Amino acid sequence: GEEVAQTPKHLVRGEGQKAKLYCAPIKGHSYVFWYQQVLKNEFKFLISFQNENVFDETGMPKERFSAKCLPNSPCSLEIQATKLEDSAVYFCASSDTGGPLNTEAFFGQGTRLTVV
Amino acid sequence: GQNIDQPTEMTATEGAIVQINCTYQTSGFNGLFWYQQHAGEAPTFLSYNVLDGLEEKGRFSSFLSRSKGYSYLLLKELQMKDSASYLCAVRDRARGFKTIFGAGTRLFVKA
Numbered sequence: 001g002e003e004v005a006q007t008p009k010h011l012v013r014g015e016g017q018k019a020k021l022y023c024a025p026i027k028g029h030s031y032v033f034w035y036q037q038v039l040k041n042e043f044k045f046l047i048s049f050q051n052e053n054v055f056d057e058t059g060m061p062k063e064r065f066s067a068k069c070l071p072n073s074p075c076s077l078e079i080q081a082t083k084l085e086d087s088a089v090y091f092c093a094s095s096d097t098g099g100p101l102n103t104e105a106f107f108g109q110g111t112r113l114t115v116v
Numbered sequence: 117g118q119n120i121d122q123p124t125e126m127t128a129t130e131g132a133i134v135q136i137n138c139t140y141q142t143s144g145f146n147g148l149f150w151y152q153q154h155a156g157e158a159p160t161f162l163s164y165n166v167l168d169g170l171e172e173k174g175r176f177s178s179f180l181s182r183s184k185g186y187s188y189l190l191l192k193e194l195q196m197k198d199s200a201s202y203l204c205a206v207r208d209r210a211r212g213f214k215t216i217f218g219a220g221t222r223l224f225v226k227a
Binding site: 033035042048056058091104105106107108 | 157
């Protein structure tokens with residue numbers, strides 16, 4: 001598609017439940033990035049993919065967070081046993097390069113996760 | 117480590133000029149971005165600087181000084197619709213070209 005599509009727009013989960021978020025990057029873009037936006041607009045980098053391979057996962061809380069980008073499927077970000085502090089907007093972005101030539105990443109509309 | 121600092125909030129008057137500053141510390145600087153984000157929406161790309169100097173794009177300009185670890189976004193002829201958060205982000209080649217965002221500056225434009 002011509003835009004980064006994230007689903008669902010809103011997700012409410014009880015503490016301890018699983019949450020799964022999806023992202024379809026722009027067609028032709030081989031890099032996908034996940035960010036967590038908490039209060040005051042602070043963005044936290046979580047993970048990036050080059051096609052289906054993890055490119056950089058230094059931001060991922062590995063105990064409960066996992067992510068995949070499989071061929072011919074939307075990318076996904078899964079949170080096992082959600083906690084209250086996981087409440088945030090999760091943005092996915094895609095770009096056609098991840099290296100020096102990348103001058104712009106296109107963002108999806110985000111998924112607002114509320115853990116109650 | 118990597119730190120990006122920008123003011124939390126700014127207020128300016130319609131028709132005026134405002135400058136939003138950003139300072140950063142990075143071990144492998146590979147470009148600085150400015151994004152605009154309206155409340156509840158996705159950030160949209162405004163500008164990209166990798167060399168020192170000023171990049172102008174209509175009412176918006178962005179400046180970079182790599183030696184000082186400093187950038188600013190300049191908005192001219194402010195309009196009410198410019199009320200938004202402005203995010204400074206730095207890409208670091210020492211960290212796999214990851215782009216790290218600052219906390220953003222909330223700009224309020226008043227009549």
